[in-house]
Amino acid sequence: MKATQDFKSTQLAFAAYIRDPQHNPKPADVAEPRMAMYRALFFNNIEGFLSGNFPVLRALLDDEQWLGLVQDFYAKHPCHTPYFLQIPAEFLLFLQHERQCETDFPFMLELAHYEWVEMALSTSEEHIISHDKPLDELLNHAIALSPLAWPLAYQYPVHKIGPDFLPLVASAQPTFIVVYRDPNDDVNFIEITALTYRLLELIQAQDAIITRDSLQQLAVESEHPNPELIISAGLDILKNLAEKTIITLV
Numbered sequence: 001m002k003a004t005q006d007f008k009s010t011q012l013a014f015a016a017y018i019r020d021p022q023h024n025p026k027p028a029d030v031a032e033p034r035m036a037m038y039r040a041l042f043f044n045n046i047e048g049f050l051s052g053n054f055p056v057l058r059a060l061l062d063d064e065q066w067l068g069l070v071q072d073f074y075a076k077h078p079c080h081t082p083y084f085l086q087i088p089a090e091f092l093l094f095l096q097h098e099r100q101c102e103t104d105f106p107f108m109l110e111l112a113h114y115e116w117v118e119m120a121l122s123t124s125e126e127h128i129i130s131h132d133k134p135l136d137e138l139l140n141h142a143i144a145l146s147p148l149a150w151p152l153a154y155q156y157p158v159h160k161i162g163p164d165f166l167p168l169v170a171s172a173q174p175t176f177i178v179v180y181r182d183p184n185d186d187v188n189f190i191e192i193t194a195l196t197y198r199l200l201e202l203i204q205a206q207d208a209i210i211t212r213d214s215l216q217q218l219a220v221e222s223e224h225p226n227p228e229l230i231i232s233a234g235l236d237i238l239k240n241l242a243e244k245t246i247i248t249l250v
Helices: 002-019 032-053 055-060 063-076 084-097 108-123 135-140 194-204 211-222 227-243
Strands: 142-145 149-154 175-181 187-192 247-249
Touching: 032 055, 032 063, 032 084, 032 108, 055 108, 063 084, 084 108, 108 149, 108 175, 108 187, 135 211, 135 227, 142 194, 142 211, 149 194, 175 194, 187 194, 194 211, 194 227, 211 227, 227 247
Parallel strands: none
Antiparallel strands: 142 247, 149 175, 175 187
16 A cells, blocks of 8 residues: 555656646656656647647747746646647636736637637537528528537627737627538638627527527517518528528528
8 A cells, every 4th residue: 555655646746846847846766857858748748739729829929928828727727638639628717717917918818718619619529410491481490500600709809819909908899709610611700790699699599499589589689660670681691691501490
C-alpha cells in the first residue's frame, strides 16, 4: 500500500509542477532538463490546440498576453476530459468562471464562444433529416430547427471583431446570429434580426411546429398593427432559411 501511495504522490507532484512550475516544487528525483522537456511537450500541445481553435482571439493578443492566458488556463482549470476536441469547451468554462484579469478585452468570453461554436458544429455528429417538400406549401407544413443550426445572441458584434475592430463597450442592441452547417459540411453564419431570432426560438422550443402557428404566435407577441404583414414577411424569411437548411420540413 505504501508503494502505491508513494507512486500516487509522485504523480501528483509531477503533474503539479508541469501545470504551474512557479508555485509548485520540482520532484526531487527528476532532473531539471527532463522536467523542462515534459513541461514543454504538454504545454505546447495545449497552446497549439487553443490557438488553432481560437484564431481571432489569438490574433488580438501579443505573444506575452496569449501565453499568459494559456498558462493561466493550464494552471488553474481542472479539465474533466482527456479528449482534445473537448478542450475548447473547457477553455470557455475557464473564461466564464475562473479567469480574473482586468486588462482582458470585455468581449473575450463572447468572442471565444463564437469561435468555439464553429468548431463544435464542424465536428458535430448530428445530421439533418428533411423531407423533400415544395417550399411554396411551407405555410401549412410542420418545420423544425436543424440540430446543426444555432441561433445566438451576443452583447458584442463578435462576427466583426478583429485587429482593426475592438469594441470596448457593449452595443446598445444585442447582435443576433445563426451559425449553421450546410449539406456540404461547411460552417456559415448570417446576422439576423431580433424578430427572426425570436421566431427561431419558437421553432426550437418544439420538436415540430406548423409554420403558420409559429408565425401567428410571433405576430401576437410583436403586437404589430398588421399581423398579416408579420406572417407574410416571416414566411419569406423561413423559406430562405429552409433553402439554407437552417430549418427543415418535418
